[in-house]
Structure formats: C-alpha cells, structure tokens
Amino acid sequence: MDVSRRKFLTYVGTGMTALTVASTGLGALAPKVSAADKGRSSLFGYENRASRIDFEPIAPTTMDEIVLPDGYTYNVVAAYGDVINQRGDTFGFNCDFTMYLPIQGSQRGLLLVNHEYTNPLFVEGDVSKGYSPKQIESLLYNQGLAIIEVYQDPKTKEWKMDTTSKYARRISGLAPFEMVGPARGTAAVNGATTVQGTFANCSGGATLWGTVLSCEENWERTAGTAGLDTTHYGWVVEVDPFDKDDKYFKPRKHTALGRFHHENCAMGLSKDRRVVVYSGDDKRDACVYKYISKGKYNEAKGKENSKLLEDGTLYAADMAAGKWVALTIENVREAAKGKDNESALLNKFQTQADVLVNAHDAAILLGATPTDRPEDIEISPIDNTIFIAHTNNSNRGNFHGHITRFFEKNDDLGSLEFSFEIFAVGGTQSGFSAPDNLDFDRHGNLWTVTDISTSSLNKGAYEPFKNNGMFVIPTTGDKKGQAFQFASGPVESELTGPWWTPNQKTLFLSVQHPGEQTRDINNPTSMWPHRPGDTMPRPAVVAIKGF
Template identity: 65%
Template sequence: MDRRTFLTYLGSGAAALAVASSGLGVLSGKASAESAANHLFGFKTNKVSGYFEPIEPSSADELILPKGFRYDVVAAYNDIINPAGDTFGFNNDFTLYFPINGSNERGLLWVNHEYSSEVFVHGKKTGDRYTADQIKKMLYVQGGSIIEVYRDANGNWKLDPTSKYGRRVTGLTPFELTGPARGAKAVNKATKVQGTFANCSGGMTLWNTVLSCEENYETTSADAGLDPTHYGWVVEIDPFDPSFAVRKHTALGRFHHENSAVGLAKDGRLVVYMGDDTTDACIYKFISKGKYNPSAGRSNSDLLKEGTLYAADLKTGKWIAITIEAVTKALKDEKFKLPSSIKGTKEELLAKYKEQADVLVNAAEAANLLGATPTDRPEDLEISPFDNTIFIAHTNNDKHGNIHGHITRFFEKDNDLGALEFDFEIFAAGGRQSGFSAPDNLTFDSNGNLWTVTDISSSKLGKGVYTTFKNNGVFVIPTRGSNKGEALQFASAPIEAEMTGPWFTPDERTLFMAVQHPGEETSDPKKPTSRWPHRKGDTMPRPAVVAISGFNLQK
C-alpha cells in the first residue's frame, strides 16, 4: 500500500490486532482476517472507517475532506442551545457523544470550551484589568456545553435548541471538591469552588459521565481574581442529570491536564491515564483503592476520591508513586540531591509538603522531585481497545530540538493497566518524512487505526520548517501490519484552526470534531484572517463542532 491507497476492509492492520488479542497466532488471507475480527467485535458487527483517498496539505480557509465525505456545522460560537437562551461557548475542543436510547442518530454531545478571545468575545483591558462584565463573559464562554444533536430525514446533523438536556457548565458554575485536597490548607480550605475553565480534552468514565480536563488555567484565574489552586483539576459531569453535583477530583492531581483515559486493572481497580501539556512535563496514571462495580452505576465516581497517583520514569520503566511519604523520605535523605528543575532548599520544601493535599496541588513539582521523566508536552493519552497498550501524543519540545513531536506507545507489564512496570516504543515521529507535525488528540477506529490531529501553533503555520504541512490536519495511522506508523491525511483545517476532539458515534457512521480558533491571529475584527464556517450573516470566524459523514459500514 502507498499513500494513495488506504486500508481495505479489515486489512493487515486490523487482522494483526485481532490476532494479538485473540491469541490465534499468525494468520494470513481474507478469511482468517475476517474470522479474527469477528472474534473481536462479534459476528457481522464489524465497524469500519471505510475507504478514503488521502488528501494533500492545504492552505485554504476551509475544512477539506476526502472525496465522498462531507460535514455539517452542528453548533458554532454563540448559537442558542436551549429554551433558556444559553449559548454555545467559544474555542470548542473535546467532544463526547452519548446516545439517547441507544441511537446513533440522536444523542447528547458534551463539548469542552478552552479559552476566550479579546478580539472576538470580551474586548481588551482598560489599563491593566478587565471590567466585571468582561470577566463574566470570559468565564461564561469557557467550560463546557451539553447540546442535543440529531440527524434529520435528509441525513444532516443539527442542533436541537428545544432540548430539555441543553445546558452550560461554565467558569461561573459552583463545583464540589473531592478527595484528599478537599478542605485542605493547600486549597485555602475550600470544599466548593467557582467554575471550570481552560477545558482542553477529556474522557468518558465507565459509568457514562464526562471527565473534562483543566489545562492552562493561570491566565484566566489571574484575570478573574480567582484562587489558582482551585483550577488545574479533572472535573466530572453527568450530561443527562444536572442534579449530579459537578465535581473536581483532587486525587488525580493538579497540573496542566490534557485528557483522561479510563480503563481497568486486571484486579478490577480503576485506572486513569493523564498527560500534562507543558514542555518537560510528566506522564501520569491514577489507580483507585477500590474496585469497579458495574452494577453500582454513578456511585463508582467515589473511586476517583481515593487511590494513588503515579508518574512515569522512562529510564527505568517504572511508575513512581507520588505520595507525601515518598516526598518526605527523599527530602530527609542527606544523600538526596534536588533536581535542577526544583526551586528552593530541602528545608523550604519540607515546610511546604506536610500532607498528601500539598503533593496533589503541586503534583508536577512533586513528580519531578521524585525522579519522574520530563517529556515533550504529553497531550492526549488513549488506551488501545485492542491490546491495552497506551498511545501518548508528545506534541513537541523545541527546547530539546523535538520540533515536530512524536507518538509513544507504552506496554504495561503482563498487559495489566494496574502494573507498576512498563516498556515503550516510539510509534510514529512527526516531520517531513511522515507528513504530520505536532500530534495532539488521539482516538481509534475499530479497524485498529489510530486517528490523530495536529497542533502546529497558529503563528507558525506555513512558515519555516512548518511550510510543507500547511494548515493543521487530521491523520489516520495503522497501528499494526506492514503499514504500521504510516500517516495518511484525512482532513485539512481552515486558516489558523486546529481540528480537535475526534469522537465516533458507536456505529462509526459519524465522526464529531471541533474546529478550534479559526482566524486566531486576527488583530482587527473587521479584517479577520479567516471567515470559516462561512455562514450567511456571519461577520467573524466561529469555532464550531462538525459532524463528518461518508463512512461505510460492512453489511
């Protein structure tokens, strides 16, 4: 296969994955591939992405897809989402589809909103501060939207503004704190906090709630005069039930959270993988103390209140427990030398770290202190549904010369997500040779292909070493077989935009994605650098969620 021909139905990549999962040994031929795949998905239930002709990079102000595919703009900034008049937020990122009554054509869509804009939303500061009204707007457009979406008789995806489920969770919404930092001195004794913002990616729990991740929270918390220790957490929301208290789980640590990938250890404990989207940042996982009980439903949320946070040491292939006991032991050891990245003396740090809440509020520092490996912006982490390996998008780190980033694959010992030892490989590297740069969000299709979007900074697109990539895009990469690691471009984003938050409907006929920050480099709103989505009457570019269709199902 070359770059002009994509995988056929259940090609070598899916066959190899199926074999690996089923333990059937080496298979060859179409019949063997189909039988192996049926073992994975059930007889005649194979869901596939279908064929597509890979596209070329583009600099056009449009969302470009392969021949035979189309998209609908489902919701864009400031669209009304419910009868109360709430509006869709700004700079949408992560998307998550929840079927209503098992439907692939009507459901709820959770959408993250990551940050605001002086140009398009709340205006510039007067002097060195924003007005109260500007701060309110800034906080309202962040957080998340819950919208009801459906496919009409003509096959078009639309937003239902009459939905009883439509609502906003914003920087103004009250949240409960859970876990060790609740009420602790490290969060200034807070048990409830105001709002969520800087919501980047996220994940889905095994009990069908949303995990939304707070990433670059510092600027908004400073501009709004809010306590920064109340942000940088993983938050949980039930999109169907507003009576389920929205909460921030402090046991999962405070850092620049990109996403949360949820799985189970072999013994039934809950495992959550997380990335910290900054340069020289660590890879984390949380293992619950208790075990998952499918019949307990949302009560399983309590598993996120108590457990152990770990960070990866890539030099030894071990997960390091980030605990107050470990921090205190290290600091009291006369032979222990502080890493160069840690500021302060041992005495000052011993005064700072008194209880587990202190460790969790300062998780990134504690992880570095204990010897976890600094890496190159670990953004999205996803657990392969085929073999329990962990894929990690390291977007880039120009301080280390890793300009185009790479995707790492972790292999937990004994294939157990609860293991404390692992091995790893570099699965794919960005650059001219692969056709992509700066991998970000990840997802899988049931053919075993890894989908990744790219996150080249708007100011660098089409310039210097980024010239050949043109606009940001979406790529599909087989994870096994002779074409393992070969990236094929599926989509090209509008000018200065990212494609983010890929999420398939269960039947894989529709792929939801967000188009974030089109025209981000605009300085004069009367002269925007992008006008996407080019809707009639729009005078500005609008971040929006799209539904992509054209995928084929095996009959």
C-alpha cells in the same frame, strides 16, 4: 432518559471500546496468539484485523475551509454564540473535546463539548485597560462545558441541534463545583470544599459508569484575570450530562487525580478491577501520570463508583527505569532529604494534599521523566497498550513531536512496571507535525489531529505541513505506522476532539480558533465557517459524513 451502563458502552462508540474490553472480559473472545506473535512487528498481534484506509488521502492546503477526501462532507452543528436551549444559553468559544452520548443510537443524542479559552478580540472586546466585571463574566461564561442535544435529520442526513432539549445547558466558569478527594477542605486549597466554575477545559474522557470527565489545562490566565484562587483549577472535573439539574450527581473536581495541565483522561480497569486513569501534563518537560483506585469497580453501584476516584494513588512515569513512581507524601519527603533546598521542599510538602496540588514538582523530585508535551492518551481497544501523543518540545529540538506506546507489564493496567516504544515520529518523512488528540476506529487505525502553533503555521520547519489537519495511521498491515491525511482545517485553526457515533458513520470534530492571528476585527484572517450574516470567524463543532 435513563441510559444503563451496558447500553452506554454499546452505543457510545470507539472512544469507549477499551472500557468495554477491560470491564466485560471481551478480550477473552479475541484470537489467541503466542508471546512471539504479539511482538512489536505487529501492533496488536491480530493480523486478521489488519488496518485499512478507505479514502484517498488529501494533500496539505492553506485553504480557509475544512478540506476532506472525495466522498466525504461536513455540516456545522453548533458555533460560538449559537443559542442552545430555551433559556437562551449560548455555545461557548474555542470548542475542544466532544463526546456523543446516545439517546436513540446513532441518530439522536447529547453532545458534550469543552470550551478551552477565549480571544478577547472576538469575545470580551477591548481589554487594553483591564477587564470590567461584565468582561470577566463573559470570560468565564464562554469557557467550561456545553451540553447540547443533536439529531440527524432523516431527510437531509445533516446533524442539527435541538434547542428544545431538556438536557441542553452550560456548565461554565460561573457554576458551583464540589471538591472531592484528599485535598478537599485542606490548607493546600485554602480550605475550599466548594469552588467557582471550570475553565481551560481541553480534552476529557468517559467513565465506566456513564459520566464524563473534563480536564482543566492552562488555567493561569483566566484565574488571574478573574481574581480566583489558582489552587481551585487544574483538576479533572466530572459531570453527568443526563442529570439536567445536577440534582443527583453534583459536578465535582477530583483532587486525587492531581493538579497539573491535564490534556485528557483515559480510563480502564486493572486485572483485579481497580479503576485506572491516565493523563498527560501538556507543557514542555512535563510528565505522564496514572491513577489507580484503592477500591474495585462494581457495576451494580452505578454512579457511586465515582467515589473510586477519591481514594487511590497517583503515579508518574519514570521511563528510564520503566516504573510508575508513587506520588505519596512519604516518598516526596524522603526524596527531599539531602537536597540543597531541603528545608524549602519539606516546608512545601507537608501533606498529601500538598503533593496533589503541586503534582509536577513532586513528580520531578521523585525522578519521573520530563517529556515533550504529553497531550492526549488513549488505551488501545485491542490489547490495552497505551498511546501517548507528545506534541513537541522546541527546547529539546523536537519540533514535530511523536507518538509513544507503553506496554504495561503482563498487559495489566494496574502494573507498576512498563516498557515503551516510539510508535510514530512527526516530520516531513511522515507528513504530520505536532500530534495532539488521538482516537481509534473499528479497523484499529489510530486517528490523530495536529496542533502546530498558529504563530508557526506555514513558516520555517512547519511550512510543508500547511494548515493543521487530521491524519490516520494504520496499526497493522504493510502500511503500519504511515500517516495519511484525512482532513485539513481552516486558516489558523486546530482540529480537536474527534468522537464517533456508535455506528461510525459520523465523526464529530471541533474546529478551534480559526483566524486566531487576527489583529483587526474588521479584517479577519479567516471567515470560517462562512455562514451568511457572520462578521467574524467562529469556532464550531462539525459532523463529518461519508464513512
């Protein structure tokens, strides 16, 4: 199946709308507004695009079920352990990011799914005496990526998995990856040019040339358990789901995008057609980053544009100054001068590869702003502003998080100056806590799922919110900035990775770690998805219908 970039952008849904606008100049077709009209009182400045809510919001609940508004239903598409192809590969654990890539419009396509981490109780078994080689293999296999083929049954309208697919496969912690970019083969990654596997895959993003980016987040536990080199993880990886044997597009890790706890990647274009990639570092007191390619995007080059992610500059946000700070070896070494630990810093940062491998330390040294767990970042499909979910930071008294909006100077993603505002704040006054993944619908509504830690759910400051859920926040009109709950997840779960079909009649969503606080496998705290024959809760991807 040869999916052209133009068809890819047309079909792939609102998750790619921003790329369409940025790369085709469709922004010129939008209504013209004055500078005053584009002020913060009206998010997009286009009142004729007023957001609207087409459902009756639900109330928080502690039910062990996905609870949706009246008129909406869901079905399980794939769950942990399900066979996905004729080779007998199985769906991994703790699914996160989902991305639908059309084969036949909104009726059949590939679904790429990230698998973030495992729970030994449900996957590897008893590891109290350490991991056996077989358990390490299971740990690595059940993380990474799953590529499955899905279709909507014309009779039942339910979404199903096609296990006869020639594309369906796993790209796990056991698969080979090429390292590309400035750190490839350097001492900073201990000379590596090819490394083993990807894991801790949280969210991701789409490229302009039809491939998928997947982000390695909390890699430390798996790398340590498996005895792997930690410098080989914490990167953004790129794969082509339609290259079924990885013949023409080798899975790769992009070192130019920096090594940190990547939540996701949001790609767009600067006004002069350089590729820009935003990413957040999901930990307390960590920074927001963007990468700008040196070369310019050329649609005719197709997947060769991937090389634009190998040569460019990584920046971190200094929110106090409203500037993007370049993470270059020259800047870092200059900043180290006069520090109490100058000698140690100069020894640590000797090459650009050292800066990229230790991106967080370099960013802080250069004065970038530590923030409250920057997770998902999305580019507005209307005006190129940047929305950032800051989940929370109890160290700084920010228990419920907030959503920040960046305004790049001159509406140019390639700008090195910006301003920002707090678009929405979590708490009982807004009804949501701990915003995580973000997405936009065709009405300009911002959708967010929440990530209250399972150890905190229904306790203390988090009690009013009940189970984690999904919320819709209008971005224009009289309800702008207000949150309306659309879904509630099963017990101790987290809803992740929302992605629409192109016609926006189906929303794919992952249900991660139901029953995570289970201590006795014979007495699980959740049994979702309540399938006949199941003896344990299972992370799964669902398809929500009724839109």
